[in-house]
Amino acid sequence: MAGQALFYFLALLTVAGSVAVVALPNPLYSVLSLVAAFLGLAGLYLSLNAQFVAVVQVIVYAGAIMMLFLFVVMLINLGREERLPLRLPIQKLAGTIIGLGIFAGLVNLYVSAPLLTGAKGLFPAARLAEVGSVQAVGKVLVTQYVLPFQAMGVLLFVGIVGAVVLARRRTR
Amino acid sequence: MTIAFPQFHWAYLLPVILVVAGAVFILLWDAFFPQRERSFLVTLALAVLASALGASLAAQPGSEAASMGGMYLYDGFTRFVFALILLSSFLSVLLAAAQRSLDEAPAGDYLGLILFATSGMMLMAATRSLLMVFVGLEIFSLSLYVLAGFLRGQPEGNEAALKYFLLGSFASGFLLYGMALIFGAAGSVDLMEIAQRLTTHPPSRSPAFLLGLGFVVVGLGFKVAAAPFYMWTPDVYEGSPTAVTAFMSVGPKVAAFAAFFRILLAVGPRAGAELDAILWVMAVLTMTAGNVSAIWQSNIKRMLAYSSIAHAGYILVALAAVRRGSDLATGSFLFYMLVYALMNMGAFCVVVAAGARGGERTRIEDYAGLGYTRPALAAAMALFMVSLAGIPPTGGFVAKFYLFGAAVKAGFVWLPVIAVLNSVVSVYYYLRLVVLMYMHEPGEAPARPSLGPGWSYALAALLLAAVGVLNFGIFPSSFFELALRSTLLLN
Structure with a gap:
């Protein structure tokens, strides 16, 4: 309750x-x-x-x-x-329809249409209890996903280098 | 708790590790010894790329057990694509060293970023996991966003960087959303497991899977500049430093096409009808839009941008044939990308070499009479244009011949016909440049532009590209067989 x-x-x-x-x-x-x-x-x-x-x-x-x-x-x-004026009069209507359509699709996905495997979701509560903890995530991070984990390090480093390169003013 | 650490196979990982370590070393060296000569850093970058190429050629394609659970596949396909990516970044480093407008820029920064981008492309091409595809893509995209705006004094460069960054981030969002939907529907990010799920559960029953696949096609289509996601290309190619443009027009395309190829092999057999239609329409739109728009361009970098879009369209023809399970198509796909890399970077190399300290020659009229003022340079440009147009005896002709032949053998009729008609259209704007160079008087052209200290780099890049294009045109068979043998996959 x-x-x-x-x-x-x-x-x-x-x-x-x-x-x-x-x-x-x-x-x-x-x-x-x-x-x-x-x-x-x-x-x-x-x-x-x-x-x-x-x-x-x-x-x-x-x-x-x-x-x-x-x-x-x-x-x-x-x-x-500040509101930008809408360029086309139907923009509002089209946006509403598309938004509602995506919402209906997601609801439909949850209610009826099965996933490829036929399951309603990949992570039912029992499985989540198994994999959701920090310990479990940490474990797969250094075993199964160690290479993407390392590559993310390169990615973050590139981000820092890029920010420094663009921000500083130095010419030789 | 016991943790079983995965086995690292250093011989296979060595090419990527070398490139990343080289990038870090160059950045640090430049930070600690900023007064040193630039040529040292350039030589170091070239040595790193060459040794990575050597390491990847020396490693024999590995087994499934060495793939770290599909995260890093070192198969024949990977080896060929690695060679291709390393070759294109080798040429880009040479071009960056030769380009006058980069003379004043801090060399360690752009060389380091080029190497980082290279490592991202390699990781993206050598994996079966959608996760690694995304991480690799982001590594090279971030590096290229910065490289596009590297010359911060130029407003065009800033425009290019901002445009590329905003639209590229948007496309990355599409790609990631698509991957998430595929993961949700199929329960895995591993392409082999997804393919297994698809054999028992046809994808047509899952709208989430099809939507995800569509979003992935959008994200990758943006990176290879395929229609209708190519609008950013001319502006970004025009505004970026030419050496970076050359890199952008080859490296990301090779990596994204390689990932696209692996995804197609996994999901292609089960999502045939949908993918066939998408690839067909995309290929036709891409090559037509590229070729027709290229005719009207007055800026050579914009013309080459549209020409690279058209070539992406031809490569999509090969992918459509690959989808139908043709090994010949895979071989011609690899061979085409190899020839495209050389001829396209060669053309950009001439643009760099024709530039002077004050500014680059970017208008097409600037090339009038180049055949008299710079005969060797004009001859090289003519060779690359003839090859891009697909006229014998150049590599471009042979590559197109194999590619369209493979499409015909895979059962396509109209697709190769439209592609050939498109090649005919492209002859107009490629040869217009040749006509301008040889049959027009030089305009009020600047005096003989001096190449400056970087001339030897430009010469090396030009020679490499020109010899390659001619060699693939006259003796194509050994390399084509190499490409055919590289179709051995670990999927």
Whole structure:
């Protein structure tokens, strides 16, 4: 019962946060609502036994990336939302239809159409309890996925080098 | 808890490790000894690439057991593609050393980034795991975004870098979303396991899988500049430093086509009808859009950009034939990319070599009368243009001949016909340049441009490309057989 109440609270937080991102007029509030939505998502992950994903969600998304968003919003000093005029009159209608279509497709995927394997999902609760912990993720990271893990190191290094190269002013 | 660490097979990993270590070393050396001569760093980069090439040729294709669970496949195909990627970055390093506008730029930075990009391309081509495909792709994409805007004083360079970065990130998003959908539907990122799932569960029953496959095609289509995802190409190729443009027009295409090839082999037999239609339409649109747009260009880098789009279209013809399980098509696909790499980089090399310190000759009219002012350079350019157009006795002709022949043998009728008609159209704009060089008076051209200290690098690159193009045109069989033998796969 308590678990169910927690789920509904977290789900409400996530959905309300996402709606507020689009609906609120001040970009700063939008960013903060997105943080709330991410925290709700992290809670949902945690209740599903996916500890690692939950922690990463908070640290990377709610922490690092949203901080970057805040910096950008504050640096360009947006007080009020600026609406660009829509170029085509049907843009709004087409966007609504496509959005609803994708939503219906996702619901349909969940309700009826099976995945290739016939299962409804790859990670039922029992399996998640097995693979969701930080320990389990850490284990596959240095065994099965050691090569992508190392390659990610190269990728991050390239990112740093690229940022330094573009940011500094030096000519020989 | 006991953890079974996977077995590393150093002989197979050595080429990639050499390139990454070389990149790090060059960056550090340049940071600690910034006053040293640039030629040392260039020589070092060339040595690293050459030794990586030697290491990959020395390693005999390995077995399944050595593939680290499919993360790193060292098969005949990988070996050929490694050689191709290393060759193209070797030529790019030579071009970067020869390009005057890069004289003032910090050499360690761009050489290091070229090497990093090379390692990403190698990782992307040598794997069966969608995860590694994505990581490899991001490594080389990030390096190329920075290289595109390397000359920060130039507004065109900044435009190119920003455009490439924004659109490229968007395409990466598509690719990743597609991979996630495929993982969700098939339960694995390993192409062999996905193929096994597909044999028992036909993909037509899973909309999620088909949507994911479509998104992956979009993401890879962007990287190879296939229609309708090619709009960024001319602007980015025009704005980037020419040596980088040359690299961009070959390396990423080879790597992305290699990954595309492995994905097609895995899912192709089961998703035949859908993929056949997609590949057919993409190939026709790509070569037609490239060739028709190239006719109207007045900037040589934009013309070569559209020409590289057209060539991506021809390679897609080969992929459509590969989809139908033709080994001949695989061989001609590899051979075509080899010849394309040499002739395309050769053409860019002439653009670099014709440039002067003040600026590059990028307008096509700038080449009027080059046959009289710089006869050797004009002869080389004529050779590459004739080869790109596919006229004997050059490698371009032989490569096209094998490729279209393989498509016919795979049962396509209209696709090779349209491809041949497209080649006829392309003759117009390739030969227009030759006519300009030999049959027009030099305009108020600048005095004999001086190549500067990098002339020996340009000469080496030109010789390598020209000899290769001629050799593949006159004695193609041994290399074609090598390509055919490289179709042995670990999938």
